[in-house]
Amino acid sequence: MAGNRGSALLIFLTGLGAGIAVTALLAPRSGAATRRLLGRKVEQGKHRIQEQVAAAQDYVKGQGEELRDRIRDVAGRN
Numbered sequence: 001m002a003g004n005r006g007s008a009l010l011i012f013l014t015g016l017g018a019g020i021a022v023t024a025l026l027a028p029r030s031g032a033a034t035r036r037l038l039g040r041k042v043e044q045g046k047h048r049i050q051e052q053v054a055a056a057q058d059y060v061k062g063q064g065e066e067l068r069d070r071i072r073d074v075a076g077r078n
Contacts, residue, residue: 012052
């Protein structure tokens, strides 16, 4: 499952980079307007990545707690 999350993050980052590149090349805006737009897009991507990292951390923490509880259950039976 963690491999899928890593792959999804890599795909997202690749798409983000491609989107930024296309925007920069095809934007019918002035340089300053394009830089502002790119800055906003980078910030949006940054926040999205932070959300994904937080979700992944929560998931891993939950899985660790579940594993710990299972180990305690098994150890308690012996």
